[in-house]
Amino acid sequence: MKTWKLSTLDALFAAIAGKQTLYIPADVAGQPVFARWEPGLAMTRALNTGRSAKDLFFPQVEDLARFRVAGKTVSVSPAQALQEPFVIFGVRACDCRSFDILDSVFLAEPADTFYQARREQATVVTLACSQPEETCFCTSLGIDPQAPGGDVSCWMAEDTLYLQANTEKGEALLASLPRLEDGEKPDADSSVFDKLPLKDLDFSAFSGKALMDWFNSPVWERLSQSCLGCGSCTFVCPTCQCYDVRDFDTGHGVQRYRCWDSCMYSDFTMMAHGTNRPTQKERFRQRFMHKLVYHPNNHGGQIGCVGCGRCLQKCPISMNIVKVANALKEGKA
Amino acid sequence: MNLTRDPLIPMVAQVTDIRADTPDVKTFRVVGLDGKKPMEHIPGQCAMLSMPGVGEALFSITSSPTNEDYLEFSIKKCGCVTNWLHAIEPGQQLTLRGPYGNGFPVDTDFLGKDLLFIAGGIGLAPLRSVINYVRHYRERYGSVDIVYGARSKEDLVDYQEILTQWCREDGIHVHLTIDNPQPDWEGHVGFVPNYVKELAFDTGKTVVMCGPPIMIKFTLAGLEELGFRRDQVYTTFELKMKCALGKCGRCNIGDKYVCKDGPVFRLDQMTQLPDEY
Amino acid sequence: MQSRVIEKAASLLESGACTRVLGWKAGAFFYDVTPAVFTCAQEVREQMVFNPFCGANLSKYLIAESRKEGRIAVFLKPCDTFSFVQLQKEHRIARDKVWAVGVQCRGMCDIDSLKELGLKGVTAVEEAEDDLRVTTLYQEKTISRKEALSPRCHTCKSRKLLDCDELIGDQGQDLPSSRFAQVEALEAMTPEERFAFWRGELSKCIRCNACRNVCPACSCEKCVFDNPNSGVQNKAAASSFEENLFHIIRAFHVAGRCTDCGECTRVCPQHIPLHLLNRKFIKDMNEFYGPYQAGGDFDAKPPMLAFTLDDPEASIITNGRDGQ
């Protein structure tokens, strides 16, 4: 295990950024977000970013290809996948787990090469939590916020940053940094995690029962009735991966891009003859069935949620996966 | 690092021939820019056709894999992309990617079986690929019955091919029906589900069905009345898709993605899935 | 207040005066209350809450709810009643299907205001007169209710309860408000500063559409931004232009109908002060065409549906700069 003085954290960032692009969680226009580090940019004091770390692997908007159309002919020039290595510092354990969930979708055959390239170029440096928010429930999904994983795990204690490489990529990053000293981190106090109000959520029930029982639960009607049908929960969610592919006519060609989409939107499944999820109830059910039942069914029981608590904080009407999971298990809303 | 072309990036292809089948269905013949067939496929698989700036949409490949020169797509005019397709002329280039989906089990489960094809309207498009494949390898399969219905005689897709080829082959029984009586129509009049019941097929047959959801629902009920089991019935679905790779997240019926796990499903699989289609 | 609201709701259901009640349902925490429709009195007594965090404006739900069978009772705070009246003016709510209970308001609290005060991990809040006793994972602290107010409540324009069938608390009155101060401060900046301010704010937008979907004035059956034939259907903020376009048009489409309830800013997950765009329109309309409060009454003609022969020309726009 290596150490670095927290008082000179800026110098550590400068050393990393001297070799490759570095992203850290910082306040930009008052909002904590993963931002490209430049001299003077300080880490946010917020526990986590408002938007999740998925932005760096699956950006909200991304060009896929450009087309030229002339008369009856069409030509394609594909966009280039990212080829520059980068480091993302300060990822919390929940967001780090979300990469596994995104991987299981995007890296499944046939792999998404844009996503894959970013994953291969990235070195993920995680940061252990010591002061969780009340909305945190990663522990009930089997995540240890004090052992966050990634290529390098970091802990902050007193005036020291402790770094532990977990992978070859992590070793290489640490080896490239000057003045790292050896040290052992002190045992962290984990008592606050025992006080978390949502720590005892149990998601195991969802893989134990038939899909149709959950689907036909009477609670959906009531749970979805106040849903506004906005996309806040899906866009701040670190595991939501649905996207749309759209064309933009620039006037001198056509740009095909993909952008985040939300299953909460009325046009998500709209076809020429109509939609198969006509009301908010079906759309709402799709989102939570996907997280709690469909995704685990298709990916070895892996729940599509990491307990980051963003949807608890951001939903305009305070409806969220915790309320849904509890209501489903109780069978009443 | 992996620098292969992303599966979302299409190739350019060319439409060489356009045939008007019915007032709102045209069949498009598509080849690669080298003039050859752009891809190999299994009957029932689909491909993404797109015109940059207009949109991209998924279509069943109508031609049989045994056709070595081109792909065909029978397409009904109903939305953005299809409206555009219906307005183009031969020689137009467009983009193509695929093939996608599982296709029908023509080389496994169907082998040696008596096949009953049931189609309604444009639902014949995905079945035509299977029917022509079966006709090509006639000795591998048992008897073939085809029940095909449309709103009117003019709406019967591939009517000429049906009359001049399918109807004339031994061991293939074609049963056509239209919804309402018409002066120049001497065949059966009535909806497909009722016609299937009237024909009272032998319950040993394997059923391959495609058509509007309402037809599928009623025909299935009729078949069950006749004594067919759900695991004898195959159908093919289509829902809104953007990627066709199982990633964009919208074409699922329960935990199954139509693009990746379908579009062909055996109906006993559907009993454990929601009715969201 | 909570007990009076719950009793009223339960008795309306028990007497059969209403078949449903639109109110708030308790969540895991004191502050995460969800708007909900209750159908039986027992449910109301068990689950309904009315606390200082019930900030959501329930008026918009009445568009759909008042189209259903039976009468629905709804609890409206003063600023919600402005939306209620405005929606009736637009013929969006069937008034006879609604039993409106006005609830007087001292300003609503917001969890984000607590976080601004540096309170992390808030697990419980207890209301005690003008104080809130806050329990967090790390400490217990008593703060004044005023500190916890939602920013919009600091510049409350009116505590008048409009068009209610009955009241809990007094009728209330208009308040002297400094709600245009922030707009004026921006007007006083140079165009370059204003541009930088808005670029900074709007570049945070993730196009989740929460501002649009929560807005009681955004009641179109199909929004222009959802129309694939409009040419502006963009699900993501694909460029800085798209960000600007969306927010300009969103604000413009509700100009003269926006009651300034502030829901857009409350729900923004990125904390963009969206209400400032709407408020700028309100301020301009007041200055150019005479004072008008959307939803303030049933008679006044909305400025965007009216004109006078001697309306000022666009050259009137000075935005704080002295006579250009």
Next chain:
Amino acid sequence: MQVNETFTPTIVAFCCNWCSYAGADLSGTNRLQYPANVKIIRIPCSCRLNPMFILRAFQRGADGVILCGCHPGDCHYTTGNYYARRRMTLLFSLLDFMGIERERTRVEWVSAAEGAKFAATMNDFTQTITRLGPNRRLEDLRCKVE
């Protein structure tokens, strides 16, 4: 402010069919000069101008947008231009509030008989926009030709 000698702005002029569109014709038949980079879009009435059109024009490369309609009181449809006047006043005020140069947008009332006024207005507006420089604050980088 940046003065660029070589910069030729693109101006989009939305002209009411019943007045300024004819006014543009008249200025042509009278051989009055106005810059060729003024692109005229005919609309049936000044109140047909959806604010979205103005923003879209900027997106697609306009450096200035001007609306020409009938003089107040002269609307072919009686009142259209009165509504347009309110809408444009508010919209332009908001654009200004967001830091988009106030001079980039303009409303001018030009009748069918005012060919000279049309030409003068366009000359003046073009000069103003040339002085302002290219539209940067409401541009869409995707639409720039590389």
